[in-house]
Amino acid sequence: MTAELAVVALGNPYRRDDGVGPALVARLRDRDLRADCLDLGDAGFDLVHVVVDYEAIVIVDAVDFGGDPGEVVVFDPTDADGTRDRRASHGTDAFELLAMAERLRETSPTVRVVGIQPVETGLGEGLSPPVADRIPGAIDALERVLGGV
Amino acid sequence: MSHTVDVEGDLVTRVEGHGSIVVNVAEGDVETCEWHVVESPRYFESMLVGRSFREAHHVTSRICAICSVSHTIASLQATEAAMGVAVSEQDRRLRKLALYGETLQSHVLHLGYLALPDLVGEKSVLPLADTHPDELETVIDLHRLGNELTEVVTGRSVHAQRLLAGGFSQLPEESKLEELLDRLLNSWDAVAELADLLAVLADELPDFERETEYISLTHPEEYAFAEGSIYSSDVGEIPVSDYRDVANEYVVDHSTAKFARHERDSYMVGALARFNNNAEQLAPRATEIADRFGLAAPVHNPYLNNVAQLVEVAHLLAESVRLIEALLADGLAPQSDYRVPEIDPTAGSGIGAIEVPRGVLFHEYDYDEAGKVTAANCVIPTNQNHGNIQRDMETLVPTIVDRDAEEIEHTLEMLVRAYDPCISCSTHYLDVEFVGEER
Known part of the structure; x- marks a missing residue:
């Protein structure tokens, strides 16, 4: 185990706002956090390894929850079960992997998602202006979550 | 009826x-x-044109995220062959170790996450967390071990950064290799568990046979992965320089991917082809697993490629142990971090040929005198297998x-x-x- 707490960025920076997670975590690397910052790209089975390793995980990802462009939402992924419109915006279902990994542990880790409502997730680089503008607010939300888990 | x-x-x-x-x-x-x-x-061959020999392997690594180290090594071999660059014995061992780690993780990923659900009647791996939690944990542990093996040697588990033409930019710490050695030596129970599970489920693999041509690399001293010449079960050894005569790629109306054929309508590459051609060189622990499943070369049932992968998991573990012990016994020759091996670019052509998880992989580059790629050809294993899948289907479907x-x-x-x-x-x-x- 490397630390008790991990911030995990999910998303593909070559699909515009889908890359908001990695973009946000890149800004955190210089900060003195009590968490490991991990960029897992499109979530694969590496996510399972992280869930097995850490006591608490905060996922930062583009989440299409029907909010305003760039709006930030914080939630427990178990609350999102069956709510497809709160799923992450890329293909792999990170929440199913999370659920699988949690079932393999004797005690479930604390998992929170800081989701940012994307605008554009087609091929291309760079965040849309509404999403880019909300990154400072998303970082504030993330730091509040880190203080509470 | x-x-x-x-x-x-x-x-x-x-x-x-x-x-x-x-x-x-x-x-x-x-x-x-x-x-x-x-x-x-994918346009990778076109993307390579005009690129420096220092960049080519970073570009081709992106052909595949599962086999990125494999493409990197094949690419480096092609560049080194074109420019007459020698690689030290230590660096050859380290490259092999990285390749073994990647092949280990790829095989375990396929066996555990993709094939196993078929055998237990599930649509995906996710329900196995409830039905087979212990076995799934074993799969996760072995998959992770393969990734970490690659990461310790190359700096990353995907798209390696330390592998360069002529050597490594940075060497792994010996303490990390020692930790890996312990983990590898403690992983035999996990391999046995995986074998136990597959042994219980092996009856679910269809009993279908179709003899074909099996093509892999072969090497006089070892079960070939990182180097060797081409071997065909039909005609024997073939120099790597003749790879285009082996992988005769052709186009069919119903596919935008090329198919390939050699002596017959189709041929097979991958774990089963390697097993059929080189089984006598497997590590003893791998042979034990083959014997347990009654796998004796030549095997003509393509479904048993899954079992051949399991056999290779044991072989890769054993060989990784042997390589790390040899590296530690000799001690890693010191070098500065961020080293870039000196190479004077020369015009020429070179071929890289290695065995990767899904079969034999070829990269061939032409370079100009400035060390820029003027032409590239990459023949990947999955393309070589398409024709064989087609012929298997044509034989199998009328029977079912x-x-x-x-x-x-x-x-x-x-x-x-x-x-x-x-x-x-x-x-x-x-x-x-x-x-x-x-x-």
Whole structure:
């Protein structure tokens, strides 16, 4: 185990706002956090390894929850079960992997998602202006979550 | 009894590629039986043109995230052959170790996450957390071990940064190699658990045989992965310089991906081809597993590629132990971090040929005097297997056509999946739709 707490960025920076997670975590690397910052790209089975390793995980990802462009939402992924419109915006279902990994542990880790409502997730680089503008607010939300888990 | 079956495969759009099966049977006669592969053009060979020899392997690494180290090493071999660059024995060992780590993780990923659900009657690996939690933990541990092996040697588990033409930019710490050695030595129980599980489920693998040509690398001193010459089960040893005469790529109407053939209509590459050609050179622990499953070369059942992968998991573990022990015994020759081996670029051509998880991989580059690529050719294993999947289907379908649609679908899906085609993200590879079925 490397630390008790991990911030995990999910998303593909070559699909515009889908890359908001990695973009946000890149800004955190210089900060003195009590968490490991991990960029897992499109979530694969590496996510399972992280869930097995850490006591608490905060996922930062583009989440299409029907909010305003760039709006930030914080939630427990178990609350999102069956709510497809709160799923992450890329293909792999990170929440199913999370659920699988949690079932393999004797005690479930604390998992929170800081989701940012994307605008554009087609091929291309760079965040849309509404999403880019909300990154400072998303970082504030993330730091509040880190203080509470 | 008359049978009319239409199997119209929908495309599955996943990162590694698209594939579908089309089978039409009228009055019991198979009218159409085709393996459709509709790969989007990747343009990697064109992207390489004009690139420096310092960049080529970083570009080709991106051909595949599962086999990125494999493409990197094949690329470096091609560059080094073109420019006459020698690699030290230490660096050859380290490259091998990275390749073994990647192949280990790829095999375990395929066996545990993709093939195993077929055998236990599930659509994906996720339900196994409830039905087979201990075995799933074993799969996760072994998969992770393969990734970490690659990461310790190359700096990253995907898209290695330390591998350079002529050597390494940075060497692994010996303490990390020692930790890995302990973990490898403590992983034999995990391999045994995986073997136990597959032994229980092996009866689920269809009993289908079709002899074909098996092509792999071969090496006089070891079970070939990182170096060797080409070996065909039909004609024997072939120099790597003749690889284009082996992988005669051709185009079929129903696929945008090229098929390949050599002495017959098709040939097979991958774990089973390696096993058939080189089984006598397996590590003793790998041979024990082969014996347990009754796997004796030559094996003509493509479904047993899964078992051959398990055998290779044991071999890779044993060989990784041997390599690390040798590296530690000799001690790593010190070098500065961020070293870039000195190379004076020269014009020339070179070929890289290595065994990667899904079979033999070839990279060939032409360089100009400035060390820029003027032409490139990459022949990947999955392309070499497409023709063999097609011929297997043509042989298999008439023997199962009287079964119900779901069973035909499942049997054909398992066949495709047995080849471990490079569509690794897709646990349910083929979304087959049956239309207009009359029985």
